Amino acid sequence: MRVRTRAAAALAVVPLVLGVAACGGSEEPKSAGSPSSSTTTTSTPEAPASTPAPPTAAAPAVVRLDRATFLPAMNSALAKQTSYRTTGKMTANGQVLMTITGVQQAKPPAASISMTGAAFKGQTAKVVVIGKTLYMSIPGVTPAGKYAKLDSTDPSMAQFSELAGTGDPSKTFESFKGALRGVKFVKSETIGGVKLDRYDITVDTAAVLKAQGKKIPAGVPKTLPYSMWLDAGKMARRFSFDLQGVSLLMTIDPAGAPVSIKAPAKKDIVS
Numbered sequence: 001m002r003v004r005t006r007a008a009a010a011l012a013v014v015p016l017v018l019g020v021a022a023c024g025g026s027e028e029p030k031s032a033g034s035p036s037s038s039t040t041t042t043s044t045p046e047a048p049a050s051t052p053a054p055p056t057a058a059a060p061a062v063v064r065l066d067r068a069t070f071l072p073a074m075n076s077a078l079a080k081q082t083s084y085r086t087t088g089k090m091t092a093n094g095q096v097l098m099t100i101t102g103v104q105q106a107k108p109p110a111a112s113i114s115m116t117g118a119a120f121k122g123q124t125a126k127v128v129v130i131g132k133t134l135y136m137s138i139p140g141v142t143p144a145g146k147y148a149k150l151d152s153t154d155p156s157m158a159q160f161s162e163l164a165g166t167g168d169p170s171k172t173f174e175s176f177k178g179a180l181r182g183v184k185f186v187k188s189e190t191i192g193g194v195k196l197d198r199y200d201i202t203v204d205t206a207a208v209l210k211a212q213g214k215k216i217p218a219g220v221p222k223t224l225p226y227s228m229w230l231d232a233g234k235m236a237r238r239f240s241f242d243l244q245g246v247s248l249l250m251t252i253d254p255a256g257a258p259v260s261i262k263a264p265a266k267k268d269i270v271s
Helices: 002-010 013-018 070-079 155-165 169-176 205-211
Strands: 083-092 095-105 110-117 124-130 133-137 147-151 180-191 194-204 223-230 236-243 246-254
Touching (some): 070 169, 070 180, 070 223, 070 236, 194 205, 194 236, 205 223
Antiparallel strands (some): 083 095, 095 110, 110 124, 180 194, 194 223, 236 246
């Protein structure tokens, strides 16, 4: 039980880590061919004027997302995906606090996440989520290569129950529903060979925490700004925030192929 308790305390950092053109125109149509010469012959009739080319249709105006359409479009796109690879970096005052890598699947929900950084004294912590069961390997808490097993349905583990749904990225943003206060399109840019639309959004801090069933700590700002990058299909591919000097940038990429996420072997699980 001691290992499970210490592991649960160490895992408190995980929710902080996890919780992701103008329209074209066309030139004026060219006029018909030049007027005929004043000199003609009786044997060769004057060439008829050429038929004007039809005007090129203007490209339709690009529709940007707004406060009403942003979350539905993004969550709909995420729901169509089955597996993802995630990477992230948390920094403060120019120093890297933590790097994150992981793979997730939506059905059945599962995830495997590795975190390396100062929070773990430069070592790597691993979290595996299978359904509603959490397996954690925390440096200094569990023996090297060993995992503590936690049932997220256990009332004492209630604060970690949301991790059981980590395999479905749309759950990351469920708490934004009703808390979204502003959505602004910033620009389109190509990152990693993918054209993305960047949006800056603002969420109500109290509303988000309430949706997560959490108390509101003293001193937190009234609103939190996020930057989010969506691809052409409206799938969230990157998101970032900067809060009181701590910055987090996460990327989400479709796995492109089925992934395999398995629970640790029984011999590697400690009580």
